[in-house]
Amino acid sequence: MQDVSINGLKGLSYLPGYFDRAAQEALLREIRTAVADAPLFQPVMPKTGKPFSVKMSNCGPLGWVSDINGYRYQPSHPATGRPWPDIPGRLKMLWQEVASAAPAPEACLINFYETGAKMGLHQDRDEQTFDAPVVSVSLGDTATFRVGGLKRNDPTKSFRLQSGDVVVLGGEARLAFHGIDRVLKGTSTLLKNGGRINLTLRRVTPPD
Incomplete structure (x- = not known):
């Protein structure tokens, strides 16, 4: 594990x-x-209805969604109405290794980036608690990851995330602005047709 200093x-x-x-x-x-x-x-931005450039799904008791009414977590798929599937066991094991002091994750957001997709700088702050870290897994093509400070205009640092890499945003960095500038086409053979999958584990509610 490498600790990265930013701001x-x-x-x-x-x-x-x-x-x-x-x-x-x-x-x-x-x-x-x-x-x-x-x-x-295909999620859309609140109010404007502008579609995201990434497609999404979720695993776990709760799933993150975005539509015209806003950002939120809910227990069911917005189209099928069914509960989200369970978080894979190997992701739960990852959480136990890098976030052992935190309560179990309740959501695993699945983001699929096709060629040209990106994610602007944002904070993960739709959760009810920020005590647990955000744990992110990259699969497929390499992506340029940008991370900054607690304000949108703070200086940023970029580095490349390859398939199999993990990033943990915890402690003071839990609410750091971050995003994906670009996905580098053809940098991995994991996905047959290319692209990148990002898996983000989060705790949503405070423990009982």
């Missing part, structure tokens, strides 16, 4: 190559099974 904030960790190729392939199979049950959907 004096502590709590940002980078674990390159956490999942080897065999583990990536196994995790990909589990995610495909989940998406077969909870199909990818």
